[in-house]
Amino acid sequence: EQKQYLIDGELKTWTGNTTEVYSTISSTETYKPTVLGSIPDMGEPEALEALDAAMAAYGRGQGVWPTMHVKDRIECMENFVGQMETKRDEIVKLLMWEIGKSLPDSQKEFDRTIEYIYDTIEEYKELDRNSAKFQKHDGVYAHIKRGPLGVVLCLGPYNYPLNETFALLIPAIIMGNTTIFKPAKHGVLLITPLLEAFQSSFPKGVVNILFGRGRAVAAPIMQTGKVDVLALIGNSKSANALQEQHPKSNRLRLVLGLEAKNPAIILPDADLDLTIDECIAGTLSFNGQRCTALKVIYVHEDIRDEFIKRYSKRVDELKFGNPWEEGVKLTPLPEPGKPAYIQELIDDAVEKGAKIMNQKGGQKFDNYIWPAVLYPVTKDMRVYQEEQFGPVIPVLSFSDIEEPLNDMAESNYGQQVSLFGKDVYTLSPLIDTLVNLVCRVNLNSSCQRGPDVYPFTGRKDSAQATLSVHDALRSFSIRTFVAFKDN
Ligand code: G3H
Numbered sequence: 001e002q003k004q005y006l007i008d009g010e011l012k013t014w015t016g017n018t019t020e021v022y023s024t025i026s027s028t029e030t031y032k033p034t035v036l037g038s039i040p041d042m043g044e045p046e047a048l049e050a051l052d053a054a055m056a057a058y059g060r061g062q063g064v065w066p067t068m069h070v071k072d073r074i075e076c077m078e079n080f081v082g083q084m085e086t087k088r089d090e091i092v093k094l095l096m097w098e099i100g101k102s103l104p105d106s107q108k109e110f111d112r113t114i115e116y117i118y119d120t121i122e123e124y125k126e127l128d129r130n131s132a133k134f135q136k137h138d139g140v141y142a143h144i145k146r147g148p149l150g151v152v153l154c155l156g157p158y159n160y161p162l163n164e165t166f167a168l169l170i171p172a173i174i175m176g177n178t179t180i181f182k183p184a185k186h187g188v189l190l191i192t193p194l195l196e197a198f199q200s201s202f203p204k205g206v207v208n209i210l211f212g213r214g215r216a217v218a219a220p221i222m223q224t225g226k227v228d229v230l231a232l233i234g235n236s237k238s239a240n241a242l243q244e245q246h247p248k249s250n251r252l253r254l255v256l257g258l259e260a261k262n263p264a265i266i267l268p269d270a271d272l273d274l275t276i277d278e279c280i281a282g283t284l285s286f287n288g289q290r291c292t293a294l295k296v297i298y299v300h301e302d303i304r305d306e307f308i309k310r311y312s313k314r315v316d317e318l319k320f321g322n323p324w325e326e327g328v329k330l331t332p333l334p335e336p337g338k339p340a341y342i343q344e345l346i347d348d349a350v351e352k353g354a355k356i357m358n359q360k361g362g363q364k365f366d367n368y369i370w371p372a373v374l375y376p377v378t379k380d381m382r383v384y385q386e387e388q389f390g391p392v393i394p395v396l397s398f399s400d401i402e403e404p405l406n407d408m409a410e411s412n413y414g415q416q417v418s419l420f421g422k423d424v425y426t427l428s429p430l431i432d433t434l435v436n437l438v439c440r441v442n443l444n445s446s447c448q449r450g451p452d453v454y455p456f457t458g459r460k461d462s463a464q465a466t467l468s469v470h471d472a473l474r475s476f477s478i479r480t481f482v483a484f485k486d487n
Helices: 044-061 070-085 089-100 103-131 163-174 189-201 214-223 236-245 272-288 305-318 338-351 402-410 425-435 469-473
Strands: 006-007 010-013 016-024 033-040 132-135 138-148 149-156 178-182 207-209 227-234 252-258 262-266 292-302 372-375 392-400 416-420 440-443 477-487
Touching: 006 044, 006 189, 016 089, 033 089, 033 189, 044 103, 044 138, 044 149, 044 207, 044 214, 070 103, 070 163, 070 189, 089 103, 089 189, 103 163, 103 469, 132 338, 149 163, 149 214, 149 236, 163 178, 163 227, 163 236, 163 252, 163 425, 163 469, 178 214, 189 207, 189 338, 214 236, 236 252, 262 272, 262 392, 262 402, 272 292, 272 305, 272 392, 292 305, 305 372, 305 392, 338 372, 338 392, 392 402, 402 425, 425 440, 469 477
Parallel strands: 149 178, 149 227, 178 207, 227 252, 262 292, 262 416, 292 392, 372 392, 416 440
Antiparallel strands: 006 010, 006 207, 016 033, 132 138, 138 477
């Protein structure tokens, strides 16, 4: 049971109501979620207490943390990451049990986060070195550096409860901001082993950790208008709802990673072996529960039949099992309502003329639904319009490249695309077009966020601000300078 929470440097023990946390993994033949533990069901009083603590620690820019010497701030972060490294086994186990992520992917999430923190420290040192230089233009000297923004409310997603949450939290902290952080609904217990590390590494009020429902704790904080940055990775509905609570919502700094519907575009000369490998990984890693997942496939009509046949066969050959089992690729879904939602998408598509192209597609067992390859998908289908964030793959075919390009231009999203083909004279102008529709073009490879040094962002409703080791430090800070004249 998780009864502790962190406010104002104090690890407090919760005595109020709690909410049970279920594991996605069933211990019975007939699916029945396992109760893993429970978390505090916090509300407005704790939320406002955390806000007060974060504001006091920031002290209108005069607090201990924003004014601390860079070297000391780095030491705090190094202390934290050093303690975190000792928690690997415990956190990896919780990742598997809480969100059903496979053992190799859970280990990767942990290791990637540690690397992210060390890289952020190095980038921060570099930023500091650069800011020590003076500039001179037209007789005016300037000493330009990057300063913090204030109080950051930070909310992470369930699919990367450690890595993506920390991709917001760590740069926000190291830049001198103070923070209030609420873990996602799934993947919440794994924050517990880190509470003491947070408490002992940073001055009081720099990191405040709340538990409970987003609406109950995040909304009252936003309503005060005292949050300077809303940092959220998740869906735009939650982001919009929280932003609207802020009395000066149009002045609020937003650091958001939101939905995407990344397409794969497969040209007639694509290497099919490689394309199928990449499309399997792109569509179904972690059951498609990634904002970067390939969520729609456009295949040229000349190779459509062969691609669909081979890709569908590969989908049915994937191994389903518990996250720790050898070779497992498909694992139980953490959200109890997900199979029913995916079924709705399949039903809607089939009703409107699509077929399930793989034998196992749509089969249900435990809290799972086997990935269905749907073809031909049309634009009036929900599976085309919605971000499925789960195991179902819509396939469309095209004869003219303008068809997928037009769809991308009309889409509400603009994160990434995967382009498969060989002829450089075809690819080259296409790449030039695609980079103006999305923010990353993956050539003959599936979409992904990493390596984390590369910019991670999106156009339209997919993102606001840019994350990455390099960019996040900039997203959570502002350029300030002291100027003086040559007189
Ligand atoms: O959910 C969105 C994540 O940013 C995806 O990250 O591409 O490393 O799996 P990934």
